[in-house]
Amino acid sequence: MSKPSLPQGTRDFGPDIVRKRAYIIDSIKKVFELYGFEPLETPAMENLDTLMGKYGEEGDKLIFKILNNGLSDPKNIDKAKAAFENVLAGKNDKNLTERALKYDLTIPFARYVAMNHGQLTFPFKRYQVQPVWRADRPQKGRYREFYQCDADVVGSTSLINEVELAGIYDKVFAQLNIPVEIKLNNRKILAALAECCGGSEKMTDITVAIDKLDKIGIEKVQEELRQRGLNEQQVDIITQYLKIEGTNTEKLDRIKTIFGASTTGAKGIEELEYILGYPSSLSGKNELVVDLTLARGLNYYTGAIFEVKAKHVTIGSIGGGGRYDDLTGLFGVPGIPGVGISFGVDRIYDVLEELKLFPEQVQSGTKVLFFNLGDAESKKAFELMQQLRAKSVSCELYHEQAKFDKQFKYADRKHIAYAAMIGSRELENGTCNVRNLATGEQKVLFFSELVDHPF
């Protein structure tokens, strides 16, 4: 027997971690529900053609493919061998693999909407929290299996959706006590910038480069722009654009003078102003900040784009999203626009850990541990425990008679708040010693009082 191990880039989540993650995910789900979003789950695997070609050339390589069953069946062997040649040549072949693990939540959602658009009520607002898989090489903060947590509204071009999504970000992070900056920009403004710099075909090059700004700095961005074929004058325009500073209104005024003439640019500015000018749904704890340098790597965004950064920590973005024009066109159902956001659960976890913001009670499951101090004693304890459970107090009885030391240690390790001790003397008196394990404070309660004790 070889040592058991995990596949590269995957993780087990122990009890403590599951509890903490559930705290994050439950908070997010509750807010989604509060805003009228409905849950959706899709299978772990999709047909390979549903996924292929949707994530670019790089993305295709990172899709986890599933080998077909029954390849060794004599009647399939020749086909399988021929298929393998195809695969070696870098192509896919259905005779070898026709299914794959899902790569993100957006494409399966698009597939679902395309399949069910006749039945759905639009605008359709869905949220989805599920694992996805990537055949990437893992590194810090990057895994081969990880959770995505998405909410999208499809079938509506109304900017009220953007306002609502910003509100969701604000509400979630206010609840989790993480101060954040919700950054907002608009792809149409970036499109206008591209127009000024030699045409819209440069749009992707420009966004990919300036998306890296906060990571690599202005000089490297300029270098990358040159590498991507922009001339000095164009790099100069972009540099000036990236240096625009001030309040939201100041920034908007500034770009109005630059891009006001461009219809696309004017539209983008108008959209930004609409979102910012809408009666605020924000808690007041977080700010909505126009960040003209925000670009987002994904090039299917066409309107508003979002990104959320936690204040006071160096960790990168903990959420992002934006508007796209045509979600389901790839699946033969054109004309369904949408806007969505995503939460980075793993990074939010790291932020909460770093800022020590996980509430104490997240840690514990069992509230009361009944000590086992003998046969007759434990039977009485068992009865009392059942009464407490009937009142929804989670509790357990130590599994065997043991020294106090052991039972205390067990309680400690499971972060149990109270120990209920019934020994021979207590059994005789009809009492129970209830000890608060954090404070050491101990009370004597009659059996009848225990059930109503506020744990």
Place this chain on the structure above:
RNA sequence: GUGGCUGUAGCUCAGUUGGUUAGAGCAUCAGAUUGUGGUUCUGAGGGUCGCCGGUUCGAACCCGGUUAGCCACCCCA
């Protein structure tokens, strides 16, 4: 896919220019302690030094290969 670093006890890691029987801390178990924990003290168990080969009188240590993990790049969450 490309590059760098690391594999020694359950965990975190020492291990001298290659030299007797490979160590520590934490954890576990037992005792000090037969009714009150997180402290302390004593003791015990626990190892294919990732794996295969080579050099050598002798390898955890040097060399080659292999495998796994981590980190960075590309890309992304």
